[in-house]
Structure formats: structure tokens, C-alpha cells
Amino acid sequence: MNFVNRHFPEREVTDRVSPEPAISRQQKWPLRYDAVEHVALGADIATILFASIVSTLLYQAQNGQAAAGLDNALSFALVSAACLVCLLKTYGLYQPVELLALRNQMRAVCLAWTSSVLFIWAVSGFATHPGISKQAGLLFVVIGLGLLLAERWGVKVLLGRALSGRKFANTNIVLISDQPLSKNVGLSETLSMHGYFVKGRFSLPPFGFGPACRRRLTARVIDHIRTCQLDQVVVEADPERWPELRAFVADLRVLPFPIIFVPVGTTSELLRHPKRSLGSAVCVELQRGPLTPLECAIKRMIDVIGAGLALAMLAPLLALTAVAIKLDSRGPVFFRQQRCGFNGRIFLIRKFRTMHVLEDGPVILQANRADRRVTRVGRWLRRTSFDELPQLLNVLDGSMSLVGPRPHAVAHDNEFDKLVRNYALRHRVRPGLTGWAQVHGCRGPTPTAVAVETRVQYDLWYIDNWSLGLDIAILLRTPVEVLRGRNAY
Incomplete structure (x- = not known):
């Protein structure tokens, strides 16, 4: 349908030269929003060099040496800064939106700084490097990390102040939109907050405008x-109009200015997802895996080291427990039961036997407070959660992790999957010896659908918000929860 007809008259330019708002007359900072990423990157490099100078001078003053070796220290600092900014830049952590997420920034800086320094030390043979002493190097690492974290806090405060006070220097733009002016208030407010000043506003015709209208x-x-x-x-337009927008944008190429496209409408949701390459094809990642390959490697390393150390330290107690179980009642020391693990795969979980029965079938009764199936030793083991410790062997063989959603019996999994929506999403990560739900008191039986749903909500929150710090926090809170003994029987 041609746009030019008597039912759809051509619309004129609106706010061709927009009056400058009062707030824009306030004093602006000499910095544009687009430059924030480069300034933050430069601030990191300057901070690391400053930390190198301070640590070197402090070390030399403490040891009564002359100001020598500063060149070596600065060289080491430059290489460290290069590694750090490359890591952070690769993961997009210098973008203003990311700089406002202080907790994520602190965690990322700690990991990137530690990884960079360890890598450089390993490659350069720092332990035997004649130009830098070990004490000066360690002082540089500590001071550097402290200053980087303080700088991140300062950047977050200044960036928030600049956005709320609209302090960024003006970036003059012309806005061409197919949205009604009443719906355009949100974008205009966002542009103003980020220092963009609309010098002219044009309305795109309705869908299906012809070449003559486009040229005018x-x-x-x-x-x-x-x-x-x-x-x-x-x-600003709906991506579904791209065939006609492409010709319109092509006509604007005579202008020596960058042209930015802001998608709106339902189709624009696809463009909010990260893009990836699949051979020569450009793809959209609709769902991200819960952990990146690097995060998986770090989590697995912690699992192996933690489970190995725990088994070594608890070996005498585990042996005494095995003897007590054999003396208390007939049956094996260990109880093995099928559980549903990562990606729905079935594995055999290991526990100390706490009952007279070994149930593992289509129907399994959950334990209750006065359950006669529980042995005398088993009652103590279940109350202290000591019966779960053989699952450290599951952690070592890779079927479980130290932290993750607790695995349920296959019979219960089939039942819960029918009761709770998104229950199966728990299987996106390895099940854990302890988890976010457990440190919040969700232990023991699940007699109602509400109890199951509450536990699933905690598990899904953990999967969506995983971090190394969160795993460590859960591990530290687990002994406290065990001592409280909530719902443990």
C-alpha cells in the first residue's frame, strides 16, 4: 500500500530544533557518555602503574635501599595492566551498564587481577627474577588489588552521579522514529540522561510508504x-520494517555521521540476546548455559580439591562411623540409590546406611520424624547430616558438586516434575552436597507441593546467579545450618 494518499497525509517535522531543557544549561562535565569505557580502561592502567610506584617506594624505604629497580617494577606493572584490561574488555566489563554493577565488578576484578598476576609470574619465572624481589611483588599485588577495588567504587559513584544529574557533555542527535510522541517519552528521557540532546525529531510514515514519500x-x-x-x-523503528528502512538508511549515507538503529516492538526482543557465530552464519543465543567453560573449570577444580581434602581429614571419623553402622544393625555400610543428575542423567548416590531397609524403586516413602525404619546410629547420622559425607566420592567422580541443587530419588523426581513448573531446570547444573535451598532451611522431607516449589525457587535462583563467591558463602553457611538442625530427621 502506498503511503501517499488522502487517508495518510504526509507528516511534517516535529520539534525540528528542540528547545534546550533547563537542566542542560547546568554545568556539564567535559566527558561524553560514549567515552566512559575508554576512561575506565585508562583509569585501570594508571591505577596499576601508581600501585607499582607506591609498592616499590614503600619496599625500598622499609629496607633502606635507594630508588632502584623502578624500571623493572613498571615493566611488570605494564604487562599486568595489559593482561587485566584485555580480560575485562573481552567480557565487556568496561561498558557503563556493567560499571554500575559494583558487586559483579568487584568479583571480576579480583578474579582477573589474580589470574593475570599468576599467569605473568608463571611465564616470567618471577620466583627467580633478579630485578624484582618476592616481597615487593607481593606488596604490589595487594596494593594494586586494593586500589583497583577502590577505583571501581569511585567509578560507580561518579557514573551514578553523572547519570542522575545529567552531567555528561551533550551529544547532538537527530531522532527519526515511527513511534507516537506519547510513547517516545521513555527514549527521550533516556537520551537526556545519557547526555544526548535531540536537535531535531522526525516521524516515519506508517508501514508501507513508497519511494516518493521516502525521497521527500x-x-x-x-x-x-x-x-x-x-x-x-x-x-527508532520496528525491525519488521527493515526492507523499507534499509532503502531509507541507504539514502542517508551521504551524511558524514554515524547512524544508530534502535529496535522496538516484539521482534526487537531477539536483538537483546547476545550474538554468536556458527560457521559463516550469525546466530542469536536464546539461552545461555548456566556456566561458561572457564567457570566450569574453576568450579570443578574447587570440587576436586575440596572433596579430596575433606575425605583426607575426615577419614578416621568415616572409618569409626562404618564400624558403628555394622555393629548397630545388619546390612551394608553404604546405601546406594538412583538419583537424577546433570542433564537428567541417572547416577548412584552414596550415603551411609541409616535405615533397616534399602528402598530404590518406583515408590519410595520419605522419612518422617518418628520413622521406625531409621536405626539408632542412623538417627544420629541423619540429624547431623553425617550420613551425606560419602557423597564426597560422588563429587570426586564428577556426578555431583560440592554446591548445587540437592538430588532427589528418581521416583520423587517424576512426582515433583508434575507438581512444580520448571522443576526440570534444576538439572542444568550438577547436583550438590549442599545448596542455596539447604542453607535457607529447606531440608528433609517435602510433604506438600508448596514445600517443593519453595525449594525449586531457591535452586533456580542459585543457577541464575551463580558465582564463585556464592559457592564459598554457601559452604561457609552449611556448618551453621547443620548445627541448627532444622528439618533434619
């Missing part, structure tokens, strides 16, 4: 832009 609109836009000082052109 293009001519008006170009004439206006050539009469004002401009930095960018912003086009």
Missing part, C-alpha cells in the same frame, strides 16, 4: 541536518 522525507532530514551541528543520527 530523506530530503527534509538532510536539509535540516546540514543546518545544525550534529554528532549522530538515531533511527
Whole structure:
């Protein structure tokens, strides 16, 4: 359908030269929003170099040495800074939106700084390096990390103040939109907050406008832009209109300014997902895996080291427990039961036997407070959760992790999957010896659908918000929860 007809008259330019709001007359900072990423990157490099100078001077003052070896220290600092900024830049952690997430920034800086320094030390043979002493190097690492964390806090405060006070220097733009002015308030507010000043606003015709209408609109836009000082052109429209927008944008290529496309509508949701390459094809990642390969490697390393050390230290107690179980009642020391693990795979979980029966079938009764199936030793083991410790062997063989959603018997999994929506999403990570739900008191039987749903909500929150610090926090809180003994019988 051609746009030019009597039912859809051509719309004129609105707010061709927008009056500057009062807030823009306030004093601005000499920094544009687009430059925040580069400033933060430069601040990291300067901070690391400053930490190198301070640590070297402190070490030399303490040891009564002259100011020598500063060149070696600065060289080491430059390489460390290069590694750090490369890591953070790769993961997009210098973007202003990421800089506002202080907790994520602190965690990322700690991991990146530690990894960078350890890598450089391993490659350069720091332990035998004649130009840098071990004490000075360790002082540099500690001071550098402290200053980087303090800098991140300062960047977050300044960035938040700049956004709330609209202090960024003006970036002049022309806005071309297919949205009604009443619906355009949100984008205009966002642009103003980030220092973008709309010098002219044009309305795109409805869907299906023809070449003649397009050329007239293009001519008006170009004439206006050539009469004002401009930095960018912003086009806001529904991506479904791309065939006609492509021709319109092609006509604007005569302008020596960048053209930014802001998608709106339902199709725009796809563009919010990260992009990946699959051979020569460009793909959209609709669902991210819960952990990256690096995060999986770190978590697995902690599992192996933690489970190995725990088994070594608890070996005498585990042996005494095995003897007590054999003396208390007939049956094996260990109880093995099928559980549903990572990606729905079935594995055999290991526990100390605490009952007279060994149930592992289509129907399994959950234990209750006065359960006669529980042995005398078993009652003590279940109350202290000591019966779960053989699962450290499951952690070593890779079927479980130290921290993750607790695995349920296969019979209970089939039942809970029918009761609770998204229950199966728990299987996106390895099951754990302890978990986020357990440190919040969700232990023991699940007699109602509400109890199951509450536990699943905790598990899904853990999967969506996983971090190394969260795992460590759960491990530290687990002994406290065991001592409290909530729902443990």
C-alpha cells in the first residue's frame, strides 16, 4: 500500500530544533557518555602503574635501599595492566551498564587481577627474577588489588552521579522514529540522561510508504541536518520494517555521521540476546548455559580439591562411623540409590546406611520424624547430616558438586516434575552436597507441593546467579545450618 494518499497525509517535522531543557544549561562535565569505557580502561592502567610506584617506594624505604629497580617494577606493572584490561574488555566489563554493577565488578576484578598476576609470574619465572624481589611483588599485588577495588567504587559513584544529574557533555542527535510522541517519552528521557540532546525529531510514515514519500522525507532530514551541528543520527523503528528502512538508511549515507538503529516492538526482543557465530552464519543465543567453560573449570577444580581434602581429614571419623553402622544393625555400610543428575542423567548416590531397609524403586516413602525404619546410629547420622559425607566420592567422580541443587530419588523426581513448573531446570547444573535451598532451611522431607516449589525457587535462583563467591558463602553457611538442625530427621 502506498503511503501517499488522502487517508495518510504526509507528516511534517516535529520539534525540528528542540528547545534546550533547563537542566542542560547546568554545568556539564567535559566527558561524553560514549567515552566512559575508554576512561575506565585508562583509569585501570594508571591505577596499576601508581600501585607499582607506591609498592616499590614503600619496599625500598622499609629496607633502606635507594630508588632502584623502578624500571623493572613498571615493566611488570605494564604487562599486568595489559593482561587485566584485555580480560575485562573481552567480557565487556568496561561498558557503563556493567560499571554500575559494583558487586559483579568487584568479583571480576579480583578474579582477573589474580589470574593475570599468576599467569605473568608463571611465564616470567618471577620466583627467580633478579630485578624484582618476592616481597615487593607481593606488596604490589595487594596494593594494586586494593586500589583497583577502590577505583571501581569511585567509578560507580561518579557514573551514578553523572547519570542522575545529567552531567555528561551533550551529544547532538537527530531522532527519526515511527513511534507516537506519547510513547517516545521513555527514549527521550533516556537520551537526556545519557547526555544526548535531540536537535531535531522526525516521524516515519506508517508501514508501507513508497519511494516518493521516502525521497521527500530523506530530503527534509538532510536539509535540516546540514543546518545544525550534529554528532549522530538515531533511527527508532520496528525491525519488521527493515526492507523499507534499509532503502531509507541507504539514502542517508551521504551524511558524514554515524547512524544508530534502535529496535522496538516484539521482534526487537531477539536483538537483546547476545550474538554468536556458527560457521559463516550469525546466530542469536536464546539461552545461555548456566556456566561458561572457564567457570566450569574453576568450579570443578574447587570440587576436586575440596572433596579430596575433606575425605583426607575426615577419614578416621568415616572409618569409626562404618564400624558403628555394622555393629548397630545388619546390612551394608553404604546405601546406594538412583538419583537424577546433570542433564537428567541417572547416577548412584552414596550415603551411609541409616535405615533397616534399602528402598530404590518406583515408590519410595520419605522419612518422617518418628520413622521406625531409621536405626539408632542412623538417627544420629541423619540429624547431623553425617550420613551425606560419602557423597564426597560422588563429587570426586564428577556426578555431583560440592554446591548445587540437592538430588532427589528418581521416583520423587517424576512426582515433583508434575507438581512444580520448571522443576526440570534444576538439572542444568550438577547436583550438590549442599545448596542455596539447604542453607535457607529447606531440608528433609517435602510433604506438600508448596514445600517443593519453595525449594525449586531457591535452586533456580542459585543457577541464575551463580558465582564463585556464592559457592564459598554457601559452604561457609552449611556448618551453621547443620548445627541448627532444622528439618533434619
